[in-house]
Amino acid sequence: VPVRCDALARSLSAASDGEALDGRAARHVETCLRCQAELAQYRKLVRVLRALRTEVLSPGPSLAADILTGLERAGERSAARSLLDGRASRRPLALAGAVALGVVAAVVLRSVGDRPAQGAIVGRRRRGQ
Amino acid sequence: VTSDAAVSQPDATAWALPSLVLAARQGDRRAFEELVRATAADTYSLAHRLVGNDEDASDVVQEAYLRAFRGISRFRGDAQFSTWLHRITANCAATHLGRRQRHRHDEIDDEAVVDDHPSRDPEAVAEGRALRDRLTAALAELPPRLRAVVVLRDVYDLPHEAIAAELGITVTAAKVRLHRARKRLREQLFPLPGEEGVGAGPV
Numbered sequence: 001v002p003v004r005c006d007a008l009a010r011s012l013s014a015a016s017d018g019e020a021l022d023g024r025a026a027r028h029v030e031t032c033l034r035c036q037a038e039l040a041q042y043r044k045l046v047r048v049l050r051a052l053r054t055e056v057l058s059p060g061p062s063l064a065a066d067i068l069t070g071l072e073r074a075g076e077r078s079a080a081r082s083l084l085d086g087r088a089s090r091r092p093l094a095l096a097g098a099v100a101l102g103v104v105a106a107v108v109l110r111s112v113g114d115r116p117a118q119g120a121i122v123g124r125r126r127r128g129q
Numbered sequence: 130v131t132s133d134a135a136v137s138q139p140d141a142t143a144w145a146l147p148s149l150v151l152a153a154r155q156g157d158r159r160a161f162e163e164l165v166r167a168t169a170a171d172t173y174s175l176a177h178r179l180v181g182n183d184e185d186a187s188d189v190v191q192e193a194y195l196r197a198f199r200g201i202s203r204f205r206g207d208a209q210f211s212t213w214l215h216r217i218t219a220n221c222a223a224t225h226l227g228r229r230q231r232h233r234h235d236e237i238d239d240e241a242v243v244d245d246h247p248s249r250d251p252e253a254v255a256e257g258r259a260l261r262d263r264l265t266a267a268l269a270e271l272p273p274r275l276r277a278v279v280v281l282r283d284v285y286d287l288p289h290e291a292i293a294a295e296l297g298i299t300v301t302a303a304k305v306r307l308h309r310a311r312k313r314l315r316e317q318l319f320p321l322p323g324e325e326g327v328g329a330g331p332v
Contacts, residue, residue: 009308009312010308013307013308013311013312013315014304014308016311017282017283034321037321038315038321041315041319041321042311042315044319045283045311045314045315045318045319046283046311048260048261048264048318049264049279049283049284049314050283050284050286051257051261052178052261052264052265052284053284053285053286055174055261056170056171056174057170057173057174057177057178058170059169059170059173059183059186059187059190060183060187063169063170063173063187063190064165064166064169066187066191067165067169067190067191067194068162068165070191070194070195071161071165071194071195071198074195074198
């Protein structure tokens with residue numbers, strides 16, 4: 001049975017990428033000018049596509065900075081998450097810490113309004129409890 | 130006749146970063162930031178070629194580095210860092226395209242390109258550029274699922290298995306899409322006698 005050219009198209013495309021043609025296909029291509037031309041064109045195409053690799057599209061000037069900012073933000077988010085929904089055993093501790101911090105902040109804020117020096121002392125004492 | 134000289138040396142300098150990779154794998158944040166700066170343009174280029182526009186490409190790049198950062202300690206040093214990052218980018222782009230399916234941006238807009246290895250012969254340069262522009266336009270016309278495969282295989286040299294894994298398809302499907310993409314591109318760029326004008330039609 002003779003090989004039909006259009007049945008070979010996929011093999012020719014694969015061959016342009018280094019895959020070997022099987023015996024029947026190879027024998028056909030040896031004698032078929034059209035398939036030889038098609039294979040040559042596929043090889044040319046793959047060469048031009050490979051050449052694109054050396055071309056770097058220029059991103060906006062702030063891309064790297066934006067990526068780093070995004071990483072930082074994600075880092076903060078995940079730190080906050082792990083604080084909030086940490087393991088059950090650690091939860092009471094984290095909760096107590098957060099409450100203590102809130103109390104200290106409230107006291108400091110209020111007393112900063114009245115008498116700054118004393119407020120600072122109160123804040124420190126509370127933290128120690 | 131085209132910029133073939135450039136092909137033999139893919140951007141070796143940009144990826145000659147083994148010590149940074151090693152430091153980043155051990156948790157050195159500064160090293161990872163250096164890696165980001167050194168590789169961002171390359172990652173962006175791949176993302177842009179996959180998704181076709183600047184806005185989506187920037188989103189994909191952002192997501193890719195986030196995943197890379199989270200996974201860098203698991204990155205095995207025996208693989209190329211560039212290949213690893215390209216795979217992550219491909220995966221993020223596929224996810225992004227899936228999400229965006231309903232309002233598709235399909236055209237690759239014109240971008241300033243930086244030629245790392247300018248050839249000396251101005252005529253050859255012009256010829257190469259014209260061919261490249263036609264190729265870029267033809268790539269932009271491909272459906273994203275065909276474009277992804279040919280870009281990853283022929284431009285970025287990822288193995289069929291890696292492409293299939295990152296796009297969530299079988300190796301056979303990846304090969305079929307690759308052939309369809311190449312056939313369309315070949316018919317448009319290098320038509321054989323009798324093929325002129327068929328390139329734009331359905332395949």
